[in-house]
Amino acid sequence: MSLVQTISVGQVVESITGRDAETIYLVVGINGRNVFLSDGRERSIIKPKKKNIRHVKVYERISKAVADSLISSRKVTDEDIRHAIANLQPR
Secondary structure (H helix, E strand, O other): OOHHHHOOOOEEEEEOOOOOOOOEEEEEEEEOOEEEEEOOOOOOOOOOEEEEHHHEEEEEEEOHHHHHHHHOOOOOOHHHHHHHHHHHOOO
16 A cells, blocks of 8 residues: 555644654645645644655544645634644644
């Protein structure tokens, strides 16, 4: 199974490499082997972090509200992202 199929928009992930290792993000976009991540603080929804799929740990938790808004092109705020991460945080 391809890694791209196991990650979806709105899913909670954790960075496992780089300066941001152990940071929890929400997936706000997918482009081939890269995902675009936002935490609503350091990385806003306007300027998400681009990261290789191999460099994130994927959790099974998905924010349906944020995912539906992103897919339907409705506005998502940094506050929405922070709230979703706080409610879905794996730790």
